[in-house]
Amino acid sequence: MLTRLAPAVAIALLAGPVLFGLFGTALPAFGYLPALGGDAFSIDAFRALATQPGLSRSVALSLLTGLASSIIAVAIVALLTAAWSGTRAFTVMRHLISPLLAVPHAAAAFGLAFMIAPSGFLARLFSPWATGWTRPPDWLIVNDPLGLSLVAGLVVKEVPFILLVTLAALPLMRAAETLHVAQGLGHGRIAGFLLTVWPQVYRQIRLAVFAVVAFATSVVDVAAILGPTTPAPLSVRLVEWMADPDLAMRFMASAGALLQLGVTLTALAIWIALERLAAGIARAIASRGMRFSRDAAARNAALGVSLASMAVVAGGLLVLALWSVAGLWQFPDALPTKLVVKTWVDTAPRIVDPLWSTILAASFATIVAVVLAVLCLVRELETGKTGGTRALLFIYLPLLMPQAAFLFGLQFLFLSAGVTPGLVAVSFAHLVFVLPYVFLSLSDPWRAFDRRYEAVAAGLGKSPRATGLRVRLPMLLPAILTAAAVGFAVSVGQYLPTLLIGAGRVPTITTEAVALASGGNRRVIGVYAFLQMLLPFLGFALATGLPALLFANRRAMRA
Amino acid sequence: MTGEGLVLERVRIALGTRELLSLDANVQPGAVLTVMGPAGSGKSSLLAFLGGFLDPAFTASGSAFVGGVEITALDASLRRAGILFQDPLLFPHMSVGGNLLFALSPSVRGRAARRERAEAALADIGLDGMFERDPATLSGGQKARVALARVLLAEPRLLLLDEPFSKLDTQLRQQVRELVFARAEARRLPVVLVTHDEADATAAGGRLVTIGD
Numbered sequence: 168m169l170t171r172l173a174p175a176v177a178i179a180l181l182a183g184p185v186l187f188g189l190f191g192t193a194l195p196a197f198g199y200l201p202a203l204g205g206d207a208f209s210i211d212a213f214r215a216l217a218t219q220p221g222l223s224r225s226v227a228l229s230l231l232t233g234l235a236s237s238i239i240a241v242a243i244v245a246l247l248t249a250a251w252s253g254t255r256a257f258t259v260m261r262h263l264i265s266p267l268l269a270v271p272h273a274a275a276a277f278g279l280a281f282m283i284a285p286s287g288f289l290a291r292l293f294s295p296w297a298t299g300w301t302r303p304p305d306w307l308i309v310n311d312p313l314g315l316s317l318v319a320g321l322v323v324k325e326v327p328f329i330l331l332v333t334l335a336a337l338p339l340m341r342a343a344e345t346l347h348v349a350q351g352l353g354h355g356r357i358a359g360f361l362l363t364v365w366p367q368v369y370r371q372i373r374l375a376v377f378a379v380v381a382f383a384t385s386v387v388d389v390a391a392i393l394g395p396t397t398p399a400p401l402s403v404r405l406v407e408w409m410a411d412p413d414l415a416m417r418f419m420a421s422a423g424a425l426l427q428l429g430v431t432l433t434a435l436a437i438w439i440a441l442e443r444l445a446a447g448i449a450r451a452i453a454s455r456g457m458r459f460s461r462d463a464a465a466r467n468a469a470l471g472v473s474l475a476s477m478a479v480v481a482g483g484l485l486v487l488a489l490w491s492v493a494g495l496w497q498f499p500d501a502l503p504t505k506l507v508v509k510t511w512v513d514t515a516p517r518i519v520d521p522l523w524s525t526i527l528a529a530s531f532a533t534i535v536a537v538v539l540a541v542l543c544l545v546r547e548l549e550t551g552k553t554g555g556t557r558a559l560l561f562i563y564l565p566l567l568m569p570q571a572a573f574l575f576g577l578q579f580l581f582l583s584a585g586v587t588p589g590l591v592a593v594s595f596a597h598l599v600f601v602l603p604y605v606f607l608s609l610s611d612p613w614r615a616f617d618r619r620y621e622a623v624a625a626g627l628g629k630s631p632r633a634t635g636l637r638v639r640l641p642m643l644l645p646a647i648l649t650a651a652a653v654g655f656a657v658s659v660g661q662y663l664p665t666l667l668i669g670a671g672r673v674p675t676i677t678t679e680a681v682a683l684a685s686g687g688n689r690r691v692i693g694v695y696a697f698l699q700m701l702l703p704f705l706g707f708a709l710a711t712g713l714p715a716l717l718f719a720n721r722r723a724m725r726a
Numbered sequence: 727m728t729g730e731g732l733v734l735e736r737v738r739i740a741l742g743t744r745e746l747l748s749l750d751a752n753v754q755p756g757a758v759l760t761v762m763g764p765a766g767s768g769k770s771s772l773l774a775f776l777g778g779f780l781d782p783a784f785t786a787s788g789s790a791f792v793g794g795v796e797i798t799a800l801d802a803s804l805r806r807a808g809i810l811f812q813d814p815l816l817f818p819h820m821s822v823g824g825n826l827l828f829a830l831s832p833s834v835r836g837r838a839a840r841r842e843r844a845e846a847a848l849a850d851i852g853l854d855g856m857f858e859r860d861p862a863t864l865s866g867g868q869k870a871r872v873a874l875a876r877v878l879l880a881e882p883r884l885l886l887l888d889e890p891f892s893k894l895d896t897q898l899r900q901q902v903r904e905l906v907f908a909r910a911e912a913r914r915l916p917v918v919l920v921t922h923d924e925a926d927a928t929a930a931g932g933r934l935v936t937i938g939d
Contacts (some may be wrong), residue, residue, distance in 0.1 A: 297737065331939065355892075473801075492825050551782050617815070618779075619811050619813070619815055620815055620817065621779070622774075622777055622779045622802075622811075623809060623811070623815050623877075624810055624828075624884070625777065625778060625802035625803045625805075626777055626802075626806070626807050626808045626809040626880070626882065626918055627804075627805070627808070627875065627876070627877070627880040628803055628806055628829075628830045628831070628880050629803055629828075630801075630803045632801065633803075637828065638817060641819045642817070642818065644819075662851065666910055706909055718819055720821070720860050721818055721821075721861075722862035722863060723818035723860075723861070723862040724818050724819050
C-alpha cells in the first residue's frame with residue numbers, strides 16, 4: 168500500500184512545487200496579485216523591468232558566466248577522465264575531489280575569495296618578497312566586472328559533481344576495452360577516449376549536465392559572493408527586488424523571475440547547439456582518421472589544472488577555518504600572529520538558533536527523502552519496472568528550473584494559502600531539492616544489488632518482506648546512509664529556498680553566511696563558513712562510521 | 727498427481743517466441759536430474775521457474791510436484807526449494823552462525839536450542855567452532871560448505887544447483903560435489919543440477935537432459 172503510493176507522492180513533491188510555483192510567479196508578473204492590490208492583468212511589471220539600469224548587462228552576465236563555467240567544467244572532467252581513468256592517479260584524484268561535492272557552494276565561494284582576493288592568502292604568500300607589496304594591491308579580483316571569479320567559483324563546484332556522475336556512468340560502458348581498441352589503432356589516449364567512450368558517457372550524464380547549466384545561469388549565493396556588483400547578475404538583482412520594502416517591487420521581481428527562466432532556457436538551447444557542434448567536430452576528426460597520438464603534455468596539463476584548482480579551494484577552506492580563530496593578521500603576513508577563540512565566543516550566541524534550524528530542516532528533509540526514495544525503489548522491485556526516462560525527467564525537474572522562477576510563486580501561494588513561513592515550510596522546500604539527489608545517489612547501488620541473495624532467502628522460506636528487512640536493507644545500509652549524507656549536505660547548502668519560503672524569518676547557517684558577504688568581516692565569515700563545511704562533513708563521517716561500528720567484524724560490508 | 731520425488735509435467739519455458747526447453751521428468755528422492763547446455767541456452771531458467779524467481783521476460787507453463795504437492799502453485803517463499811548458486815552468497819552482514827540461524831525454521835524455539843542446531847550443522851560439515859566467524863574470512867571451500875549447511879537447515883523439499891561447483895578449483899570441486907550429493911541422498915532430496923561440466927554430470931548419475939544447440 169505504502170509502496171504503491173510512494174511514486175505518486177514523490178512525483179507530486181517534485182513536480183507540484185515547480186508547476187504551481189511557476190504559475191504563482193506568472194500571475195504577479197502579469198499584474199495579478201490581489202493581496203498586494205494587483206487585480207487586473209497587465210504587462211506593466213515587464214515595462215518597469217525593462218527600465219532597470221544595466222538590465223541587459225545583468226542578463227548577459229548570467230547567461231555567459233553560466234555557460235562559460237559549464238563548458239570549462241565539462242571540458243575538465245572529459246579531459247581528466249579521458250587522460251587518466253583507470254589509473255592510480257585517477258583514483259587518488261577522485262578521492263581528493265569527492266569531498267568537495269559535500270561543501271556548500273557558499274563555503275567554497277568564500278574559500279576561493281579568501282585565497283585570490285588582493286589581500287588573500289595567495290597574495291600574502293608571495294608578499295612582500297616576490298611582489299614587493301606591503302599593502303594589498305588595488306585590484307578588483309573578487310567581484311570583478313567580467314565575472315571571472317564567479318566563473319572560477321562555479322567551475323570548482325561543478326567539476327566534482329560532473330565527475331561523480333561520470334564515474335557512475337563509466338562502469339556501464341566497456342570503457343577500458345574500447346579505449347584499448349582505439350589505442351591499438353594508434354590513437355592517443357585522450358583522442359581515443361573522447362572519440363569512442365565519451366559520447367556514450369555523455370549520453371548518460373546529459374540531464375545532470377543540463378542541471379549544471381540551469382544552476383550556473385541562475386545561482387544566487389555564489390554570484391552574491393564572487394560575482395560583479397554594478398550591475399550584479401540577474402539572479403542576484405531578482406532577490407534584491409524581492410526583498411525590497413516597497414511591496415510593489417514584487418510585481419517587477421516576478422517579471423524578472425520569468426526573464427530568468429527565459430535566460431536559463433536560452434542557455435540550455437545554446438548548450439544543445441554546442442553539443443551538436445562538438446559532435447560534428449568529433450565526427451570530422453574521427454572520419455579523417457586523425458589520431459593525436461602524442462598527448463602526454465595534454466594529459467599532464469589536465470591533471471595539473473585539476474590539481475591546482477582543487478588545491479586552491481581546499482586551501483581556501485583551510486584559510487577560512489584559520490580566519491575564524493585568527494588574532495591580529497596584518498597584510499603581508501602569511502599567517503596570523505596568534506590564534507584566539509574570541510570570534511567564536513562572540514558569535515556563539517548568534518549561532519545557536521541558525522545552527523539548530525539548519526540541522527532540523529536538513530534532518531527532516533533527509534529522513535523524508537530517504538524513506539520516499541526507498542519506498543519508490545521497493546515499488547520498482549514489485550512491478551519489475553523502472554520509471555524510465557520520464558521518471559528521470561521528473562527527478563531532475565526541480566534541478567532544471569531556475570530556483571527563483573518557481574520559488575517566488577511558491578512563496579506567494581504559501582502566503583495566500585495562509586501557510587506560516589517557518590521551519591516546516593522551509594523543510595518542505597528543501598525536500599524538493601534533497602529528494603532528487605537522494606534518489607539518484609541511492610538508485611544505482613539499489614539496482615546493482617545481487618538478486619540471487621533474495622532467491623536464496625526465498626528458497627530458505629523467507630517472505631519478500633522478511634527478505635527485504637533482513638537481507639536487502641541491511642546489506643544496502645551503507646549506500647542508504649551515504650544517500651542520506653548527500654541529502655543532508657544538499658539541505659545545509661540551500662540558500663534561496665530558505666530565504667524565500669522562510670520569508671527571512673528562518674535564518675540558517677547558509678543564509679547568515681551569505682548575508683555577511685558584503686560586510687567583509689573575515690573572522691565572522693570564517694566561523695559561519697566553517698560550520699557550513701562542518702555539518703556535511705559530520706553527516707558523511709556518520710554515514711561511514713555507523714556501518715563500520717555495526718558491521719565491525721564483517722569485512723565484506725566495508726569494501 | 728502422486729509420487730514421492732519431483733515430477734515435472736509438460737514444463738515449457740520460452741523467451742519471446744524462442745522455446746528454450748520442454749520437459750517431462752520424474753526425479754526420485756535422492757536422485758539427480760542434470761540439465762546441460764551452452765551459456766545463454768536458458769538452462770538456468772528451469773531453476774528459476776522451479777524456485778519461483780523466473781524473470782517476467784520469460785513465459786513458462788506446466789507444473790512441478792514434490793511429494794504430491796504442486797510447488798509451482800505456491801509463492802517462492804513457501805516452496806522450500808533450496809538453491810545453491812555458483813557463488814556461496816553467504817549474507818555478508820551476518821556471522822556464519824547468523825546465516826545458519828536465518829535458515830533454521832522458527833519452529834525450533836529457544837536461543838540455546840537454536841544455537842545447538844546451528845553448531846551441530848557446522849560440525850556436520852567439519853567446521854566446528856566457526857559460529858562467530860565473519861563469512862568473508864572463510865576459504866572458498868569453507869564458504870561452499872556453509873552454503874550447503876544453510877540450505878539443508880531450512881529443510882528443503884528439493885535442491886536446485888546452479889553450477890555450484892564451477893568456481894572451485896578441481897580438487898575442491900570434487901570434494902564439495904561429493905559432499906552435496908551425499909547429503910542430498912541421505913536426506914532423500916530430489917536434485918536438479920544445471921551445469922556445463924561433464925564431470926558434474928557423470929558424478930551426478932541420473933538422467934541427463936541437454937538443451938540448446
